[in-house]
Amino acid sequence: xxxxxxxxxxxxxxxxxxxxxxxxxxxxxxxxxxxxxxxxxxxxxxxxxxxxxxxxxxxxxxxxxxxxxxxxxxxxxxxxxxxxxxxxxxxxxxxxxxxxxxxxxxxxxxxxxxxxxxxxxxxxxxxxxxxxxxxxxxxxxxxxxxxxxxxxxxxxxxxxxxxxxxxxxxxxxxxxxxxxxxxxxxxxxxxxxxxxxxxxxxxxxxxxxxxxxxxxxxxxxxxxxxxxxxxxxxxxxxxxxxxxxxxxxxxxxxxxxxxxxxxxxxxxxxxxxxxxxxxxxxxxxxxxxxxxxxxxxxxxxxxxxxxxxxxxxxxxxxxxxxxxxxxxxxxxxxxxxxxxxxxxxxxxxxxxxxxxxxxxxxxxxxxxxxxxxxxxxxxxxxxxxxxxxxxxxxxxxxxxxxxxxxx
Numbered sequence: 001x002x003x004x005x006x007x008x009x010x011x012x013x014x015x016x017x018x019x020x021x022x023x024x025x026x027x028x029x030x031x032x033x034x035x036x037x038x039x040x041x042x043x044x045x046x047x048x049x050x051x052x053x054x055x056x057x058x059x060x061x062x063x064x065x066x067x068x069x070x071x072x073x074x075x076x077x078x079x080x081x082x083x084x085x086x087x088x089x090x091x092x093x094x095x096x097x098x099x100x101x102x103x104x105x106x107x108x109x110x111x112x113x114x115x116x117x118x119x120x121x122x123x124x125x126x127x128x129x130x131x132x133x134x135x136x137x138x139x140x141x142x143x144x145x146x147x148x149x150x151x152x153x154x155x156x157x158x159x160x161x162x163x164x165x166x167x168x169x170x171x172x173x174x175x176x177x178x179x180x181x182x183x184x185x186x187x188x189x190x191x192x193x194x195x196x197x198x199x200x201x202x203x204x205x206x207x208x209x210x211x212x213x214x215x216x217x218x219x220x221x222x223x224x225x226x227x228x229x230x231x232x233x234x235x236x237x238x239x240x241x242x243x244x245x246x247x248x249x250x251x252x253x254x255x256x257x258x259x260x261x262x263x264x265x266x267x268x269x270x271x272x273x274x275x276x277x278x279x280x281x282x283x284x285x286x287x288x289x290x291x292x293x294x295x296x297x298x299x300x301x302x303x304x305x306x307x308x309x310x311x312x313x314x315x316x317x318x319x320x321x322x323x324x325x326x327x328x329x330x331x332x333x334x335x336x337x338x339x340x341x342x343x344x345x346x347x348x349x350x351x352x353x354x355x356x357x358x359x360x361x362x363x364x365x366x367x368x369x370x371x372x373x374x375x376x377x378x379x380x381x382x383x384x385x386x387x388x389x390x391x392x393x394x395x396x397x398x399x400x401x402x403x404x405x406x407x
Contacts, residue, residue: 008155015147023143027136034125039101042119043089046103050115054106064121067105070112077102081114091119099123161185165194175202225252228290248290280310280343283319287327299336300352306343313346313404318381322389325374326350326400334398347403354396375400 049065061067073081077100080092084104091101099120105113168181175198182194229252235245281304288302295302312319327350330339334352342349379389382402390401 007158008151011155012148012151015151016144019143019147020140023136023140027132031125031132038123038125039091042091042101042117042122043103046089046101046115046117049117050103050105053115064118066116066118068114068116070114073114077116084112084114086112158187158190161187161190165190165197169197169201175199175205225256228252229256276315277311277313278316278319280312280319280348281306281308283316283323284341284343287320287323291327291331295331295339298331298334300331300334301338303338303340304342306341310343312343312348314385314387318385322378322381322402325378326402329374330398330400347401349399349401351394351397351399354393354398 046065049062053059053061053067068077070078076094081090081102081104084090084102086104086106088104089101091099093099097120098118101117101119103115103117105115107113165178165181165185168178169175178194178201179198182191182198185191185194228248232245232249232252235242236249239245284304284306288304292302314322327339327341330350330352333355335355337353339350339352375389375391382389386405388403388405390403392399392401
């Protein structure tokens with residue numbers, strides 16, 4: 001298991017290591033350049049002396065220079081200069097520690113001569129190495145301190161930006177503030193991290209919202225059949241052979257089963273297969289019979305304009321859930337009068353009178369929107385089967401229209 005470490009410590013180690021690597025590499029390159037430059041100066045001096053001695057052979061050679069014929073070379077120098085031609089320079093260190101630069105002179109009288117310079121006394125780079133090493137150590141110490149300070153400064157800046165992202169996430173109930181903060185973040189990696197967190201957070205919020213909506217839809221769908229079941233049970237207690245109560249109880253149980261199936265199907269989020277066709281009129285008639293007493297108590301009547309053999313591409317579970325919600329909305333949120341249900345050419349229309357708006361204490365009419373949760377459940381459920389639910393107000397009536405999108 002990897003041991004956790006702080007960002008400041010990690011950056012400090014990386015920067016110190018990188019800086020020291022650069023310092024060591026630069027020092028080695030500088031040292032190599034100094035050696036090459038020093039050798040080039042010695043070679044240039046060697047050629048100058050050789051040229052001057054050629055012009056004035058009798059003149060004495062400067063200190064450290066000596067002209068040797070081929071036969072005057074000792075075995076070690078002769079081995080190192082073997083095969084040299086005129087104008088070539090070779091530098092090497094002898095076994096006794098001397099550092100020589102040897103220049104091949106032009107051949108005279110069939111005898112090869114060499115100009116030899118003992119450069120040991122002129123090697124300034126080797127003499128300055130201890131001081132250079134101390135300078136490198138001082139630079140390394142300064143580099144370590146600078147790396148630590150820069151790492152701390154960068155970590156403080158990153159920490160401030162990260163804290164801003166966390167504050168945007170913690171201080172709001174939605175991911176919008178975090179998304180806006182992340183979008184304005186100049187550091188690309190932090191921007192990507194913030195946007196990814198905002199997306200993940202929004203997905204989680206959407207999942208929770210769907211869960212809450214599913215529970216609300218389920219509670220909404222269970223309420224009506226449960227009330228019908230309770231009423232039917234009360235009638236059966238009074239009269240066990242009550243056929244109408246038994247039929248209503250059976251219908252309520254079927255609606256419980258179909259409604260729960262429809263809600264769970266809506267909550268699953270998975271693609272649905274094409275629904276089988278089902279008859280429109282029988283489904284509507286069964287619901288009209290169920291809601292007749294409620295509609296009558298509100299001075300409402302149902303009017304149907306549906307062919308006997310009319311079919312639509314919705315399953316009975318989905319159709320009954322949608323129709324029950326829309327018819328119940330028309331009763332509870334509508335006014336007295338006729339509730340017309342028409343079906344033609346894959347389009348079903350439910351229209352009901354508008355309820356008169358009650359007055360508030362100031363005498364102003366209250367706005368009545370109604371049709372809340374049941375309408376939203378129907379709209380989402382129909383969308384799964386590529387149907388559209390539209391609602392509009394015409395004169396004194398509310399019109400709800402269902403139509404197949406692709407027809």
